[in-house]
Amino acid sequence: MRRSVRKWGRLCAVAALWPWLAMAQQVAPAASTAAPASAASVALPDIPFAAADAAAVSVPSAANAWGGERSGNEPTLSDRVVSYRIDATLDVAKHAVSGQQHMTWRNRSDRPLSKVYFHLYLNAFQNEGSTWFTERKVLTAHGSSRGAAVLKKGEWGWIELKQVKQGDAALKWRFVQPDGGPASDQTVARIDLAEPVPAGGTLTLDIDFLSQLPRVVERTGWWGDFNLVAQWFPKIGVLELAGERGANAPRWNVHEFHFNSEFYADFGLYDVRLTVPSNYTVGAVGKLQRPPETANGKSTYHYVQGDVHDFAWVAAKGFKTLDGTWQGPGSPQVDVRVIYPEEYAASAAPVLKATTDSLTYFSNSLGAYPYQTVTAVVPLYNASEAGGMEYPTFFTADGYAKVEPGTLTQYMLDFVTIHEFGHGYFYGLLASNEFEEPMLDEGMNEYWDDRMLRERGQDIVAASGWMKRFGIAPVIPPFVAERLIAGLRQPPDPLGANSWDRLSSSSYGTVYARTATAMHDLEERLGKPALERAMHAYYRRWRFRHPSTADLRATLAEVSGKPQAVDAIFDRYVYGTAQIDDRVASIDTAEVLPLAGSMLKDGKRNELDGDALDKQADKQRKDWDHAHPDAKPGSGPFPWHSTVTVRRDGVPVPQLLRVKFADGSSEDVRWNDDRRWVRFDFTKPSKAVSATLDPEQKIYLDANKLNDSRTTKADGSASRRWSADAASLLQVFYALMGSL
Template identity: 55%
Template sequence: MNPRFALPGGAGAHRVRLGIAAVLLLAGAVFAADLLPGAAPVPARPPAVAAAVPPAPDGIALAAPDAAAVRVPSSPDAWGGARTGQEATLSDRVVHYDIAATLDPNKHTVAGRERLTWRNRSNVAVKAVYLHLYMNAFDSAGSTYFTERRERDGTFRSGVDIKDAWGHIDMRRVAQGGAAVPWRFVQPDNGPATDHTVVRLDLPQAVAPGATTTLDIDFLTQLPRVVARTGYFGTFHLVAQWFPKIGVLELPGERGATSPRWNVHEFHLNSEFYADFGSYDVALTVPRGYTVGATGELQGQPVDKDGMRTWRFAQGDVHDFAWTADSQTAKPVVATWSGPGSPPVTVTVLYPPEFAASAAPALKAAQEALTYFSTTLGPYPYKTLTIVIPPYNAEEAGGMEYPTFFTAEAYAEVEPRTANQFALAFVTIHEFGHGYFYGLLASNEFEEPVLDEGLNEYWDNRMMRDQGQLAYIATPLLRRLGFAPGYPTFDAERAGTPRLDPADPPGANAWHRLQDIGPVYTRTATLMRDLEARIGRAPIERAFKEYYRRWKFRHPSVADLRETLAEVTGQRAVVEDAFARQVYAVARVDDRIGDFTSTELTPLPGTRLRGGVRVEDKPADVDKSIDATRTRWRKAHPHAPDGTGPYPYRTEVTVVRRGAPVAQTLVVTFADGSTEAARWDADERWHKFTWTTTARAVKAELDPQRLHYLDVSKLDDARTLDPDASASHRWGLEFAGVAEYLLALIATL
């Protein structure tokens, strides 16, 4: 998901982040991003109001309401073991969906008939199963989604209100082998009793170990006005989270489970999804004249009957299905892509006429992302990729990912080196990247969003860095005026993450967070960038390639990522320390130069023993001797730089630590151009380093390689002994330039 309304205290927004950076620049303070405070706190969730979930008849428990990052690595045979490529299917398919659905574009409803076939992987008989009814997050203000939304600031991402156009999903019939199945709403996370996003089905016939069962479900889905990830506006329909979807039965050795358990959380404001791999065969009937795009491959040509048209899509080895239908779609842009290890991929961009300018740039970014992710992680295994650009007033449908299908940003103008161009490219790359971290690796986005949003944000920034792309902040108008500043994207991530007072570990779950979901994106990306800077680019890339190879089409945990990185890089101590301090926990990083002196060691007045007799060196005599010595030395060394002479210098640098320990390098530069370096990685609050040299020190700098972007401020990492006005001069010139542009613009109005 693209967290467009997210910075600290919101949810992590690329668009808002760009806007804040622009404001800082216009205020003449873009370089003061180091001084940004931590996130504004949001209220904690009140005590649970729902009754405890009644025990299932088979005794299988639910994942804990506060489940978060897993600490124990999964078993080697978890989820059937690593996929070798020799199996009949890419994934171990646990579920199959046959769905026939009809869209009423006037009522904005989808009438569906679903046949769900599920396999019991466990060694115990299953007497109850749990389904997600995600669309019920929008059925009333009493859902968990809207309860959490009120507790924060009443908005989500871009702040669209539902405006009384509620959404819901009603199960009209549920049968197992012809027998009616009783069901009840449950709240596994102790949410409000009015939340209807999870339902338990008590089966007439238990599912034996290794056996399968089939559920026939008739349902009616009412789409909401586009408010969060799904819905309609006018003729545009983004149909997602729209069908009854079975939860995940985890087995011992999988993501920390010690006995079979259902992982099936409520639909929270900031959480997303988690499901078993399977296959989908979906027939979609819409009025003729509507363009349809969906997960998977179109099967044959659409069939027309009675003014309606039926499109059939199928896809195996995915864990979700979404689609779109719109009568106002322009002629799609279609291209192909190919890469080593991948089948030929048909890339389709669906877009409205008013945002035609966004189609080609989105296609280009998607093709480049296919190449980059396939090269640096592993081959893209599917034959299709569909990109949807939402129409005007349906912006909230943008920036959302599903298997082989995602929505991007929409702009009427896309010019080079503008914020529009950058945001469109970044969001396209970001949503495609989810196809790996959410799609192929199938992370649990409820409990471990760090594995999807966090790692994806890191890899997206990595791609843009490797391509030399900058984060531009100018509008198309300012660009035409010649004003188009840009800065590295990892700097944008750093500026957008709480560093002074971080509250939530990246490994916390998606909903129990004081500073909301934004730091999962920004702090994880920054942490992984720092880890790469310390360990090395090549070892990190090898480790992530192995992570993809080992865990694709499975469901890795944070512990599985940790173990892969530690094993492949050979830097176990570094990796484990980083995870302990900055993934499972969160700690401020704040090292600085505390004091810096460099003193010439000249002779001092006083008494001394000479030949057994105590004599006095008077101050005046000492000064005269020093002057004479310096004069002789200067004559002998006429070209020696200032800060050198006949006497040595004692340099003292005190470094101060106000946060978690990180491995630091201190470099001192001397007047003769020489340097001294020292390592500081002890867990201590301060340390004094001293050198005695033939030249005076002129500069002391911590972290000269800028390994630690998590550091609260980089402005206190270096000090000079002589005044240096270059920074203030540069800031002044930047501000003067911006002011001139603004004044010129105002004068034309």
């Protein structure tokens, strides 16, 4: 994956920005009958697309990327590139939104532009010819995934551009496939400008559009009187500059809407008015400016939010609200609202508490929360695929009709709430590219969520179903649960792979748990204080700036002061597909007895007879047993020689081997080299009875922990424990991961 970025840089330098022009011509018929664009706009060379296989960036961004680190003294939190003013009206009978959008966008590049690119995400759901549906067929054939619903007549969704104007000029547009997807995909549109937008200049477009929501299949849509309106408006792509996320020259980062991908956009200002029936409950990104204006059975809600990069909202009949507030150091007072249906009333208070607890943890451990609102939505039962989704200051959670403290249900509800709130930092404030680097959002967020759960002392208690009836209720710490589902044995894709170019949806799903496990092990190598200092610095440097994988790596290495440990994790697991699997292969023990044979001593040769030595040894044993009636087996009058053999079936990792002896003593030895096998020898008063690699359980990336230990006598307790944990986790995994 990394070579695509380097290759892209060479192409830009050699071919003067032209190589991707042919790909840009994979177009559908023009969707407007307006006059052709001006000759001046046609004459300008194209800026190419980000590579179709772009993934984890390996070169750190320039210091001035995205305007440089935000000091906090700027007039706005982010360097606002775009501004949207939208007036939208929801037709609840048709589940359709008619919108008028006034957008201003700043050309950050050093050259004039004759065309711009927009995401039209809802077109992923208009037919089975979209990239999204095409990929779903392939990826779900090789693994399970959410978003598997089948849409019927009247349930498809789309977005239509009714009119696009630049000043008084009506513009033409056409659909393109930047990643080489099917020509029938219409999730990206190229708009040809009547007048070029100059370098550093501002483009203003007025767009009339109609968004037809699909029945909820994934993330967005309707069910009954519930409407989650997301990915619903024409959204301009990101123009990246040299030195930003591996770019060597300006490029459009505007990928098609892939099945497993999410989003990436510029920071800006959203000023949105939403008109809905007055008997509907409404919630949205940002702060409500005043009580809604009501007339003729309809109400108009006015929301404004600066320094975010998306806008989503909900309108649902019969939903209720539960409100709270939160205040933390460096943050404004935050109004917290939970919007929920009556059937999930039991979930409202737990979601509110988990949200306010998350505000405290993430603010203390990463940095202050800068916004004045957080809104959490609990979808209906039949709209559960709209749950577990994140937008700035706004997310959807899960819902349960009954929530008992200390149960699996409580854990799952809290986990999803914490996870979706956490996206407000890793997806929202840090604004990583979820198309190309999902590890930076899904993976790093999962890791930080697990740390919060660990600090809370909140483990998975699988006390439900048949396990509860039989009195089996394993307690599984969050990081143990992650490693059990992380796919550590021979992973097909590196963690740093992009979201869509993977073997299967299951491989994409391991981004969550495998990243959390890798970061857990990195924390063990760096030490918790060093890791926390580094993550504080990462947030401070890169908030509102779109960091890359290389930027995370560089910050961790610099601030921790242990670049080799950081490089080992990133080279092997983020950019590679290494696996760890060290094991205790054997334990051999033998008494150290006098040896038969001839030897020269003091000028005289003596011969020791084997039979005589055996009789002498037997007598010594009997005398010793008589004198030590309470001695443990494996002890005696003679020392013991024990040999422990360890094997390595994966990449090297610093290991601690702990050997226990029959008399209760133990000895630790280090295995910190690249040998494939090692024998450790011990001569002690008693024999070795067990040997364990990683006795302190710090290396969770090891693909098989069951072979980390061995005893001289059969002992099934470890396998029984891990088997019980794994069995309980199965019922957790399919319910939990499907919610994320």
